[in-house]
Amino acid sequence: MEAPMSARCKALAGSELPVLPGGAAPYGNFPNYSCFHPPEGRVCLLPATLLSKLFPNPRAGPLLGLDVGCNSGELSVALYRHLLGFKQNHTNPEHSVDGKDLRLLCCDIDAELIERAKQHSPFPGFISYATLDIMDPSARETLLSSYLNKFGCSWFDICFCMSVTMWIHLNHGDSGLVKFLSCLASKCMYLLLEPQPWKCYRAAARRLRKLGRNDFDHFRSLTIKGNMAERITQILTRDCAMEFVCCFGSTSWDRSLLLFKSKEKKHLG
Numbered sequence: 001m002e003a004p005m006s007a008r009c010k011a012l013a014g015s016e017l018p019v020l021p022g023g024a025a026p027y028g029n030f031p032n033y034s035c036f037h038p039p040e041g042r043v044c045l046l047p048a049t050l051l052s053k054l055f056p057n058p059r060a061g062p063l064l065g066l067d068v069g070c071n072s073g074e075l076s077v078a079l080y081r082h083l084l085g086f087k088q089n090h091t092n093p094e095h096s097v098d099g100k101d102l103r104l105l106c107c108d109i110d111a112e113l114i115e116r117a118k119q120h121s122p123f124p125g126f127i128s129y130a131t132l133d134i135m136d137p138s139a140r141e142t143l144l145s146s147y148l149n150k151f152g153c154s155w156f157d158i159c160f161c162m163s164v165t166m167w168i169h170l171n172h173g174d175s176g177l178v179k180f181l182s183c184l185a186s187k188c189m190y191l192l193l194e195p196q197p198w199k200c201y202r203a204a205a206r207r208l209r210k211l212g213r214n215d216f217d218h219f220r221s222l223t224i225k226g227n228m229a230e231r232i233t234q235i236l237t238r239d240c241a242m243e244f245v246c247c248f249g250s251t252s253w254d255r256s257l258l259l260f261k262s263k264e265k266k267h268l269g
């Protein structure tokens with residue numbers, strides 16, 4: 001069922017992602033991002049039984065998920081509800097439809113967005129939010145290991161990376177994108193990815209030009225370009241020890257949802 005649209009989103013419906021004064025969203029850290037690309041447009045492509053299919057065996061502890069680039073948390077909450085079979089007004093995470101227990105660690109580079117996510121979280125204690133630049137190795141290892149250690153785990157069962165790859169690529173170049181993908185691959189058993197297509201890169205550069213600013217540092221020098229879903233799949237499967245599992249289809253704004261599985265990690269249960 002589609003969540004009712006908030007008054008805030010109604011006012012923005014049909015408009016394009018904003019050109020913010022001063023290029024204020026250099027990381028894709030748009031306020032109100034979920035009004036432009038609603039979570040429901042992504043989660044409706046995923047089977048509600050996904051967790052049972054991927055993790056059929058009962059296990060002592062909860063499944064652990066990592067949401068990288070969570071913005072203000074709307075998509076994290078929608079994924080959480082959808083994957084546990086919760087209706088819109090369900091606020092008791094003790095009882096998922098098929099007995100699954102899921103904990104999410106959601107991170108974003110933008111501290112204000114994280115603050116908003118914390119304030120509006122319907123499942124505190126089950127979904128945690130933290131400010132993190134995922135490209136900062138030391139901060140990343142500290143946060144992720146301390147979260148995993150609490151559960152006695154060495155990796156996340158599933159990592160979500162939705163509409164983030166382009167921002168890493170534009171800000172850190174080809175080598176940054178490869179490092180990022182390889183880092184995600186090393187941290188999880190399954191990786192669900194929604195890469196932005198190349199046309200979004202051009203639109204992002206255009207938005208900056210409208211503000212009279214130069215393109216992102218790396219835009220012109222990128223050699224990983226063209227069919228981004230295909231290029232990212234190649235990197236993950238050739239260089240990051242992952243295998244392609246399936247594509248869940250495309251959103252109405254032309255982004256595919258791709259699932260990968262680690263070739264190295266073994267199921268705990």
Ligand SMILES: C[S@@+](CC[C@H](N)C(=O)[O-])C[C@H]1O[C@@H](n2cnc3c(N)ncnc32)[C@H](O)[C@@H]1O
Binds near residue numbers: 107109
């Ligand atoms: C376009 S939004 C996507 C939000 C959400 N995942 C979704 O699909 O609705 C991209 C998010 O990635 C975050 N981001 C970009 N670079 C990041 C980095 N290096 N570390 C953590 N988050 C980052 C941005 O702040 C922004 O909130």
